[in-house]
Amino acid sequence: MAGEASSGGIEAHPMDQFLxxxxxxxxxxxxxxxxxxxLWLAIGVLIAFALLALPTRNATLVPGRMQSVAExxxxxxxxxxxxxxxxxxxxxxxxxxxxxxxxxISNVSGLIPASFTVTSHIAVTGVLAxxxxxx
Numbered sequence: 001m002a003g004e005a006s007s008g009g010i011e012a013h014p015m016d017q018f019l020x021x022x023x024x025x026x027x028x029x030x031x032x033x034x035x036x037x038x039l040w041l042a043i044g045v046l047i048a049f050a051l052l053a054l055p056t057r058n059a060t061l062v063p064g065r066m067q068s069v070a071e072x073x074x075x076x077x078x079x080x081x082x083x084x085x086x087x088x089x090x091x092x093x094x095x096x097x098x099x100x101x102x103x104x105i106s107n108v109s110g111l112i113p114a115s116f117t118v119t120s121h122i123a124v125t126g127v128l129a130x131x132x133x134x135x
Contacts, residue, residue, distance in 0.1 A: 022035055040117075051101075
């Protein structure tokens with residue numbers, strides 16, 4: 001029936017994915033507590049390193065699959081930066097590329113079930129915005 005509670009299946013609230021929880025212990029959130037947010041930040045950095053730095057460390061003239069992916073992403077962001085900022089804006093390209101890759105990986109990793117989207121919190125987006133403003 002429609003009014004009866006089901007006894008099986010996964011009972012998860014959709015907003016639980018935005019809760020910050022400590023990974024070790026239950027003593028609460030302190031200043032240096034390792035949380036699910038810091039875990040997914042570290043995972044995002046490792047994915048960016050694996051996607052961009054590892055395939056291009058032994059770059060060849062005829063690229064392999066992963067080198068091709070890294071170069072395609074680089075060319076895509078560079079062309080977009082030149083179109084928007086012009087040639088004189090390319091001095092900001094390394095920062096823009098790093099920011100683009102971080103936001104892309106953070107948002108895509110949020111699509112994984114039981115993961116954590118770090119850019120869903122105002123603290124992360126606020127720090128990113130302050131860094132862009134000050135730059």
